[in-house]
Amino acid sequence: MYYLLILAVGVERLAELAVANRNARWAFANGGMEFGHSHYPVMVGIHAALLLNCVLEVGLLHRPFIPLLGWPMLALALLSQGLRWWCIATLGKRWNTLVIVMPQAPLVRSGPYRWLHHPNYVAVVVEGFALPLVHTAWLTAIGFTLANAAVLRVRLRVENAALGYR
Template sequence: MSLILFTVLILVTGGERIVELVVSKRHAAWAFARGGIESARGHFPAMVTLHTGLLLGALAEAWFVPRPFIPGLGWPMLAIALLCQAGRYWVIWALGNQWNTRVIVVPGMALQRRGPYRFAWLPHPNYLIVAIEGIALPLVHTAWITAIAFTVLNAILLLGFRIPAEERALRAGSTVQA
């Protein structure tokens, strides 16, 4: 894969993230209209910065270090990154209007238990998908520094802030849907 195609892949991924933010805003309005309560707003700018940094870091590393495209690594990582996109859409479909990039809970609303959320052993499938994508996407063009940096920072953000905040909010405001 040429550096130009990798750049297109990153730009398309960035465009897809913008679409997700638009969907998230629409879902937030839906939740707030039903009494939704937002929690843990403080870490959201860090999440946006980290995810933007993933895309910019992968591009910068590929263009300026420079990193070669290694077919035995790049093609499998591209396939994994594309599967992660499918997984993201599965998550968004499964949660419907309850999916959001922010932590917003409508009190009394049942938690979804469909799609990837039906597996009790995997309570946060979206975050697993994001973690895998954060490794795979930069490695399409051997941007291993970006892959490592994103993985470490993402783990700190998710495990230290986002997942505990989300679990507290869900315990406080939701019921479980069978």
């Protein structure tokens, strides 16, 4: 069942990329400007490695499902997906996996953006440790968390500068 969960998350990521590509075309056609692309391939690689390593660690190291850990982590992983899609719905055509800013467009202050500048990254952080821990893949959880923290430091600096956060 865990492998089906990872497959479902992989399919969901492909759906996100389809939405992001469509939104990027719209943004560029309407004067959008991209910032900080150099970190993007690293970010994509880290996210792909998360899913691959979930499968490899559980399969090769025979990680067990421990209900007291697995069920709460599954709930967190599902909640993080809900938050991510709330972000996507709130930003509409402005949501993207790239940092594309629409000149003169005001910052979005509705939905989860009422409370946080970057709620999508909260979803990424939570999912990054919860998804592997559904099946006690603790090496993957630690590895992704550290790699993601490094790329998020760069990403947040780029995004905050592009959006004019101080």
